[in-house]
Amino acid sequence: MLQVQGVFKSYATPQGPLAVLQGVDLHLEHGSSLALMGESGSGKSTLLHLMAGLDQVDRGTISIAGQRLDQMNEARLANWRRTDIGLVFQQFNLISSLKIDDNLAFQARLAGRFDPLWQAQLIERLGLGDLLKRYPEQLSGGQQQRVAVGRALASKPGLLLADEPTGNLDEATSDEVLQLLLDLLRDSATSLLMVTHSTRVAERLAHKVVLQNGRVADAGER
Template sequence: MLLSFENVSKRYSGQARPVLTEVSFSVAPGETVALTGESGSGKSTLLHLAAALDQADAGRVLVNDLSLSDLDDRNASQLRRRQVALVFQQFNLIPSLSVRQNIDLHAKLGQRLDATWTSHLIQNLGLSEFLDRFPEELSGGQQQRVAIARALALRPPLLLADEPTGNLDEKASQDVLRLMLGLVGDAGSGLLLVTHSTQIAGQLDRHLHLQSGVVTELSRADRPEVAE
């Protein structure tokens, strides 16, 4: 499996209840998986564990059979440079870099910059005319497309997305999601996407739900129908 959680538990100091309790699930290569849950339910914590940005108190998180709890800071950083990419709700673009420089950044750090693949991303995300601009000159939807291009430029085995369309209106959200899913498929990446929207979750291969620290998988019958 590309990503595996094996009986993972996590508690923060001062909290009466654990954020995660013996969570187990997996994501296969090329698979798209949505994670929903109420605000404060621990969705972002789970994503941070998958990105080796935090450590579980018990259980194991593995990426390509590599246990993340065994990594020191240097090796965790190397994992994020080469195997895992993140798309954040707040974009996290570097304001002093142009759109082109932002897009190339992660792939350069991971030594996996491919001009042909990057051009494919830029064209499909409609960013060709903005490459010399800076993030503050773009709309929210355009900035989110840049953030997606930057993450996918690495062609990562695992893409993690935290509410990637949460700041966009409904139409822009659907447009960005459609483009992202298409390009994830082109890249061959596995995707774990955190969202508050059951409609968005219904467009992915699988739908997990986090409640009271426990992850359950919703069957097709339990998932909302998505309008064509």
């Protein structure tokens, strides 16, 4: 599903180039899950943004489901993000002007993959049935993150990229949201790459990669 080979990324600063990634290699099989860990500044979020096609590598390649991101123009990348991947962030990023049922359907409708039966299943599994006519500001943090998970999975993407999706939640709510996410991933055959600082969260995923100083320092699986 995901192949990262020899990826380098630097950014210009007043003091000169800042090397963030310095030859990263990793892979993720179809239907599997991987925790991407590392200290602040190790390059985790930079790598996730590159894998989401939100930025470009300096050197190296990123391939997702056999498609190389560096060979796509901006229009193709935008369409690919709508149809092939799902994104979940720590800040939820729900659309404040839309009610919950429309937030849930938003990504799938953009992708032309809205499935009422799958939507109904997501609503039931995520426990959102009584919240559909509310707006995001009327929900708790845990409820908003469940909506964000449902929105990302509504189009049945091949790959879900999640950046600290439970980082703003208390431990009990974090465990609940993570369990729901993992259950839904099994049913949809979606692969998961999650940036997390939590060892406890990482232990729930099948594989782990640790970034240190822009390189893969450790990897493991359960």
